[in-house]
Amino acid sequence: MKFFRWNVTFQFVFLALCVYVGLVGLSLFLFSRGLNDALDDQLKSLLAEQSQLIDFNGKDLKWLEGSDSAGFHSPFSRPLASFQLFDLNGKVLGSHGSYHCAKLFLHPQEIKGLPVTYRTQVLPLIVKDTLLGYLQVEMPTTQRDAVMMKFAVTICSVTLLGFALLAWAGYNFSKEAAKPIYDSYEVLRQFSADVAHELNTPISTVRATAENMSEELNEPDALRTRLEVINRAVDRMNIIVKDLSLLTRLGMESEKPTKTPEQIALRKLVVDVVEEFKDRFQQKSISFSSKIEGDPIVSGHQDPLHRMLANLLENALRYTDSNGEVNVELYSDHSHATITVSDTGIGIPEESLPRIFDRFYRVDKARSRDHGGSGLGLAIVKAITAMHNAEIDVDSEVGKGTTFTVIVPIQKIRA
Numbered sequence: 358m359k360f361f362r363w364n365v366t367f368q369f370v371f372l373a374l375c376v377y378v379g380l381v382g383l384s385l386f387l388f389s390r391g392l393n394d395a396l397d398d399q400l401k402s403l404l405a406e407q408s409q410l411i412d413f414n415g416k417d418l419k420w421l422e423g424s425d426s427a428g429f430h431s432p433f434s435r436p437l438a439s440f441q442l443f444d445l446n447g448k449v450l451g452s453h454g455s456y457h458c459a460k461l462f463l464h465p466q467e468i469k470g471l472p473v474t475y476r477t478q479v480l481p482l483i484v485k486d487t488l489l490g491y492l493q494v495e496m497p498t499t500q501r502d503a504v505m506m507k508f509a510v511t512i513c514s515v516t517l518l519g520f521a522l523l524a525w526a527g528y529n530f531s532k533e534a535a536k537p538i539y540d541s542y543e544v545l546r547q548f549s550a551d552v553a554h555e556l557n558t559p560i561s562t563v564r565a566t567a568e569n570m571s572e573e574l575n576e577p578d579a580l581r582t583r584l585e586v587i588n589r590a591v592d593r594m595n596i597i598v599k600d601l602s603l604l605t606r607l608g609m610e611s612e613k614p615t616k617t618p619e620q621i622a623l624r625k626l627v628v629d630v631v632e633e634f635k636d637r638f639q640q641k642s643i644s645f646s647s648k649i650e651g652d653p654i655v656s657g658h659q660d661p662l663h664r665m666l667a668n669l670l671e672n673a674l675r676y677t678d679s680n681g682e683v684n685v686e687l688y689s690d691h692s693h694a695t696i697t698v699s700d701t702g703i704g705i706p707e708e709s710l711p712r713i714f715d716r717f718y719r720v721d722k723a724r725s726r727d728h729g730g731s732g733l734g735l736a737i738v739k740a741i742t743a744m745h746n747a748e749i750d751v752d753s754e755v756g757k758g759t760t761f762t763v764i765v766p767i768q769k770i771r772a
């Protein structure tokens with residue numbers, strides 16, 4: 358689990374890192390381009406100002422009499438920028454300010470110097486369509502670099518902080534993400550343990566009985582009794598395995614139906630199941646009655662719906678003592694049919710009610726096993742109701758009895 362969480366966190370942070378590095382790189386690039394453009398614009402406007410102070414009338418280009426580097430207006434340019442006049446061959450004709458490199462660059466250039474880097478910009482000096490020379494400005498990039506450095510430091514600190522937060526959030530988020538997996542793993546683990554436990558009892562019975570049989574080979578009556586025990590144990594295993602495979606099939610059918618639903622007449626279905634159980638209730642001296650109203654038609658599957666009602670009646674029979682009462686009802690309104698199975702049996706304690714639909718949960722293990730219960734009856738009922746978009750509810754009081762209510766959506770009511 359811990360490894361899984363770290364793994365998810367690592368992948369999450371790595372993915373975020375890739376996106377982040379891309380974004381940070383892009384923003385650094387765009388920001389530095391913006392700063393360069395701003396610097397170039399500033400240099401261009403300085404060049405435009407400075408070109409006003411050039412004397413174009415002589416043979417060679419030169420600055421007007423009396424102009425110097427203080428002759429232009431920009432407050433930034435005075436201490437920083439320097440200007441150079443070049444002829445067409447790149448020879449320096451004159452300069453304003455203390456320049457750093459006496460070379461003409463026809464395109465903007467970064468001149469790396471220690472400790473200062475300079476940026477140049479050039480203005481071709483054209484009079485009446487004739488190129489006379491070039492005016493070049495050179496300015497330290499200190500201000501631009503300082504802003505860029507500040508931006509980079511800020512963005513890197515924010516990034517580091519962001520990553521710490523992301524790693525923390527990722528680790529916590531992975532806990533949430535892993536929860537459903539962990540829960541289903543726990544359910545599976547519990548389920549395997551329950552199946553092993555359930556099968557262990559009849560297997561031990563078969564083994565112990567078979568061992569005893571070897572000592573009783575000459576006693577046919579004892580052997581017959583032992584064989585009956587083995588038969589019952591095998592029957593138990595058979596019921597458990599059959600119920601388990603039914604549950605699996607129901608689960609698969611609910612998730613990905615392969616069978617087309619049919620139109621089921623609930624009235625006939627209830628009447629049939631009631632008929633099947635009549636004799637068994639009579640044998641146990643339980644008064645068994647039914648009240649069936651209307652003939653609702655539901656969209657569903659005959660065998661599972663039959664099994665659902667049979668399981669509820671099986672439980673009513675199992676957990677109601679002689680002289681008790683069991684009643685089945687069917688009624689419906691325009692949208693739903695309701696089936697209730699109520700008994701005056703032992704009832705279910707309130708704290709057990711939320712768990713009775715769990716696989717292998719039993720309030721009284723001994724009583725359930727003695728009566729042949731697999732502990733899967735209500736889990737099967739629940740799966741069948743889910744398959745039919747139905748709801749099941751239970752109302753019970755210890756010592757008084759239990760009522761199960763199933764509400765199924767209907768297609769129509771047959772007249």
Ligand code: ADP
Pocket residue numbers: 672673675676700702703704705713718719720721725726729730731732733734735736759
């Ligand atoms: P089992 O095979 O043990 O009957 P079920 O899944 O059908 O398994 O039922 C789960 C448990 O719910 C039972 O063991 C029993 O304790 C309780 N139970 C179910 N139906 C009734 C009922 N009608 N009256 C009392 N207890 C019931």
